[in-house]
Amino acid sequence: MIREVIAWLDDRLDLTDVRHFVAEKGVPVHAQKVWYYLGGMTLFLLAVQIFTGILLLLYYRPSAAEAYESVQFIVTQVQFGWLIRNIHSWSANLLIGLAFAHFFSVFFLKSYRKPRELTWVSGIFLLFLMLGFGFSGYLLPWNELSFFATKVGTGIAGAVPTVGHFTLRLLRGGDDVTGATLSRFYGLHVAILPAVTTALVALHLLFVQRQGMSVPLGVERRLKPGERLRQMPFFPNYILREVLAWYVVLAVLAALAAFYPWELGTKADPFAVVPPGIRPEWYFLAMFHTLKLLPSHILGFEGERIGVVAFGLIALFLVLVPFLDRRASRGESSPMFTTLALVGLLYLVSFTIIGHYAK
Amino acid sequence: MIRISHFSTIAWATIAASAIAPHAAAQTAATANSCLACHAAQTDARLTAPAVLFTQSDVHRDSGFGCVDCHGGNSSAADKAPAHDIGRGFKGKPAGRTVIGTCARCHGDAEFMHRFAPRQRVDQATEYATSVHGKLLATGDTHVATCASCHGAHGIRRVSDAKSPVFPTNVAATCASCHANAAHMNGYTLPNGSPLPTNQLADYQKSVHYRALTKGNDLSAPTCNDCHGNHGAAPPGAGTVVNVCGTCHAVFAQKFDTSAHKQIFDKGCVECHSNHAIVQPSDEMLSTTGRGVCAACHTAGDKSDKGSVAAESMRGDIARLKSGLDQSRALIARLKNAGIEVGDQELALREAGTKLTLARTEMHAFDPRLVSPIIVDGTRIVAGIDRAGQDGIAELRYRRRGLALSLGAILLVVVALALKVRQIDRRQNRE
Numbered sequence: 001m002i003r004e005v006i007a008w009l010d011d012r013l014d015l016t017d018v019r020h021f022v023a024e025k026g027v028p029v030h031a032q033k034v035w036y037y038l039g040g041m042t043l044f045l046l047a048v049q050i051f052t053g054i055l056l057l058l059y060y061r062p063s064a065a066e067a068y069e070s071v072q073f074i075v076t077q078v079q080f081g082w083l084i085r086n087i088h089s090w091s092a093n094l095l096i097g098l099a100f101a102h103f104f105s106v107f108f109l110k111s112y113r114k115p116r117e118l119t120w121v122s123g124i125f126l127l128f129l130m131l132g133f134g135f136s137g138y139l140l141p142w143n144e145l146s147f148f149a150t151k152v153g154t155g156i157a158g159a160v161p162t163v164g165h166f167t168l169r170l171l172r173g174g175d176d177v178t179g180a181t182l183s184r185f186y187g188l189h190v191a192i193l194p195a196v197t198t199a200l201v202a203l204h205l206l207f208v209q210r211q212g213m214s215v216p217l218g219v220e221r222r223l224k225p226g227e228r229l230r231q232m233p234f235f236p237n238y239i240l241r242e243v244l245a246w247y248v249v250l251a252v253l254a255a256l257a258a259f260y261p262w263e264l265g266t267k268a269d270p271f272a273v274v275p276p277g278i279r280p281e282w283y284f285l286a287m288f289h290t291l292k293l294l295p296s297h298i299l300g301f302e303g304e305r306i307g308v309v310a311f312g313l314i315a316l317f318l319v320l321v322p323f324l325d326r327r328a329s330r331g332e333s334s335p336m337f338t339t340l341a342l343v344g345l346l347y348l349v350s351f352t353i354i355g356h357y358a359k
Numbered sequence: 360m361i362r363i364s365h366f367s368t369i370a371w372a373t374i375a376a377s378a379i380a381p382h383a384a385a386q387t388a389a390t391a392n393s394c395l396a397c398h399a400a401q402t403d404a405r406l407t408a409p410a411v412l413f414t415q416s417d418v419h420r421d422s423g424f425g426c427v428d429c430h431g432g433n434s435s436a437a438d439k440a441p442a443h444d445i446g447r448g449f450k451g452k453p454a455g456r457t458v459i460g461t462c463a464r465c466h467g468d469a470e471f472m473h474r475f476a477p478r479q480r481v482d483q484a485t486e487y488a489t490s491v492h493g494k495l496l497a498t499g500d501t502h503v504a505t506c507a508s509c510h511g512a513h514g515i516r517r518v519s520d521a522k523s524p525v526f527p528t529n530v531a532a533t534c535a536s537c538h539a540n541a542a543h544m545n546g547y548t549l550p551n552g553s554p555l556p557t558n559q560l561a562d563y564q565k566s567v568h569y570r571a572l573t574k575g576n577d578l579s580a581p582t583c584n585d586c587h588g589n590h591g592a593a594p595p596g597a598g599t600v601v602n603v604c605g606t607c608h609a610v611f612a613q614k615f616d617t618s619a620h621k622q623i624f625d626k627g628c629v630e631c632h633s634n635h636a637i638v639q640p641s642d643e644m645l646s647t648t649g650r651g652v653c654a655a656c657h658t659a660g661d662k663s664d665k666g667s668v669a670a671e672s673m674r675g676d677i678a679r680l681k682s683g684l685d686q687s688r689a690l691i692a693r694l695k696n697a698g699i700e701v702g703d704q705e706l707a708l709r710e711a712g713t714k715l716t717l718a719r720t721e722m723h724a725f726d727p728r729l730v731s732p733i734i735v736d737g738t739r740i741v742a743g744i745d746r747a748g749q750d751g752i753a754e755l756r757y758r759r760r761g762l763a764l765s766l767g768a769i770l771l772v773v774v775a776l777a778l779k780v781r782q783i784d785r786r787q788n789r790e
Contacts, residue, residue: 076700083758086698237783244776251769258762261698 025212026231027238030219035105036238037245039208042102044246045095046201048253049133052088053190060140062186064179067142068267075264086257092134094253096283099130100348107321107341110328111214117322119207122200124319129197134281136189142182147268148278150185151177156291159304160312178270217328279355286348287311289355393442394426394434412514416522419515422475429453429461456496458505459484486591493591502543504592509533525589528573530582535560559583562635581607600627600634614723630655642681645674645722672727673718676734680715683741684708690748699751704744711740 009015027036059078061070074081103123106112112120139150154177158168173180215229223229232238280288294303317324327334398410413420419428427434431448433441443449453461463484465471472481483506487493492503509525516523524533537543539560547555563569563583571580586603587593595603604627605612615621615628624630631644631652643650647659647667651674657667691704714737721729 072700072702076702082698082700233787237780237787240776240780240783244773244780247769247773247776251766251773254762254765254769258698258758263698264700264702 022235025209025234027213027234028215028219028229029232030215030229032109032216032219033232035109036213037242038098038102038105040242041245041249042095042098043201043205044249045091045098045253046197048091048250049088049095050194052084052091055084056088057190062140062182064142064182064268067140067182068264071141071264082261083257086261087253089262090253090256090260092137093282094249094256096130096134099127100283103127104341104345107344108338109214109216110325110334110337111216112322113214113217113325113328113331114322116207116211116214119204119211120322121319122204122207126197126200126204128315129193129200131283133189133193133197134283136185136193138281139177139182139185140189141264142268143265144268144272144275145265145278147177147270148274149280150181152278152288153280153284154181156288156304156308159302159308161305161309164305164308176270217331217333220331221333277359282352282356285355286351289351289358292355292358392425392434393437394430394432397439397442409513412511415514416516417514418517453507455501455505458507459487459493459496462506483590486588489593490588490591491593504537508537525584527578527580527582530584531560531563531569534583559635562633566635566637567639568637600629604628604632610720611723614721618723618725620725642674642677642719645670645677647671666725669725669727673722673725673730676727676730677715677718677722680711680718680734680737680741683738683745684711684715687711687741687744687748690752691744694748694751694755697755699755701747701751704747704751707740707744707747711737711744714740 006015010019027033056074059070059074059081061067071085075085076082078084106120106123135150135153138146140146154168154171157171158164160167169175171181171184172178173184219229279285291304291307294307296303298306321337322329325334325337328337395410395414398406399414401407409426413426425434426432427448430452431450432443433447433449436442436444441447443451450457466479467481467484469481472479487506488497492505495503496505511524516526518525520526521528523529538555539557541557544555544557549555568581571577572582584592585606586595601612601615601621608628611628620630626634632640641650644652647654647657647670651670653666653670657670658664659667661667687704688708691701691708694704695701714733718730718733718737721733
């Protein structure tokens, strides 16, 4: 049946190029090939997000008066609404977790080195976009925790030198978090970010397909002159393994959604006292806790402002890593960047844990 | 009998205040204050303390007043004799009635006080004259509290200052500095002639009011002056206790007013709840057995005792609603933890909780016929919550079964894929 359909299409569209691509595309086989699956798993969760997000859109109403009630309606009245909402929330968190894992695996394996600099740059921007999705989506249920966490989060954006106040007002739609903020975050979450993400994902995948999978620097350097790594056919060997990994992620997602449902909390009340223990989602905790630990003034400058500028510089550094790591570009080992990646990983893990338990 | 030889009907302090020369206050601000310089240099702590306290934090100093505004004399004189010149109005340390007159000179003058604290009352001295303290002072008893005993003489802080001895959280300790001192209170008696007790603070510290004030940080919770008055401090009379408690507990007071007990209870609320040691009320109090306070007058199990029957009937009704409510709360909490949305049921739980509170309030009329309809309403709400709760339990089971089936299906696909991958790999290896 499938063959007949392909033959029918081939008659009309001449799929010779596609058939050659499918037949010839291979994936290098080596000890670290397991890391290749992370990108595909992240992409799978992005698809889950788009699918469940569209379903939620059918009932969600983006206004301060109705947002909370509409989510309440989704989880109580809509058939399987609770499942869709829980999967969307859990998938968002797993997606960001896997995106970070993918980022670190690429960093440690130096897969960003020439000629894949643009793949890295597009990937880093995709990671920032995922964090943007998380930040904007967190406010949408309009509950107490998300309201005050957004207040704190947008307040941090206000600490950016020169453009801070403008950014704060741009994000909030005024001086404070109100229904106008919700409208903006909604627009950002369902229109602007998806549009940019779609374009970047397409570009990222195009780069990956054009250049093929990167072979880790260590593996490449151990190859004898003229020796080529064994290749695994992309279709069906690799793709079947990838689908298997997707199913495992799906099982984890279903179990999490059923056993650890995402609480809706109480509706946001802008006049309420700030509840204790307000903190952002886990993926912002390390940054949030660092800003909390900074003294109020450093060398005469506001501590929080220094912190925000430092995080901005780190983000810029991450974008520029392939261009800064000259040794890796030349195919030489670059222990300094491996150390930086390790320090970054340890910092993120430790400060996230400390931030979680901090009062 | 309280040691009062006669009751002065004249607010003598106010009169005394008006007789004293008009205040030269604020104009004699301690710019070059020889009083402070000289007193600070003394070796006797009693003489240095006023200078130290006045220079640390004092509401009068902050408003521009100086030593001579209360003590008279000349603060610009370098030597003691001209500084303490009686001709310049020097009167030394005010004591007894003089304290009241000194303070009331400004605090009893509405026009003058308007310049510093427009909203502050100016009848403190008049009120004080009606207090037990004031009446005893009028008889010549100088052991009683005057203004400085509670507010301090130097280093006086605003009442709103948390360090002030009359800030709500400090009032009980301030009153107890005399009233918990057995030696100081020796000789003072209650109207029935028995010695005035000194355990008020210890009792108050056991009370729900003390807990609310000090642990709950609720500054509106009552302390000594909220029931006894502050400047006009006096024990509430037996017949006025309900009015005192009813200031805050208005609905309870209204219900009590309609009850049969209104005519019988000499001490009103105090009969069941005590006065200073008012502990958290409980349903157990409404009984003729165990910790029940009804047993003081009514006989347990006596069917001919209407009060006993009414108490047990109301207690049974309230206990039934409370038990049902507790079970429903546990059920809804379980569902909430399991991720079932129970917003409507939580709202209904609050409504049923309100019914329970209403029933507990209504029982102060001591008529089971008034309590019963409220209990019926509450029980109906609880039954509705339970029905929704059982639906939630069924939904939870359905979800768990659905998950098990889904995971089973996913596992099958995973196994099938793994086998297929293995088959392909083997075939390719053979080729």
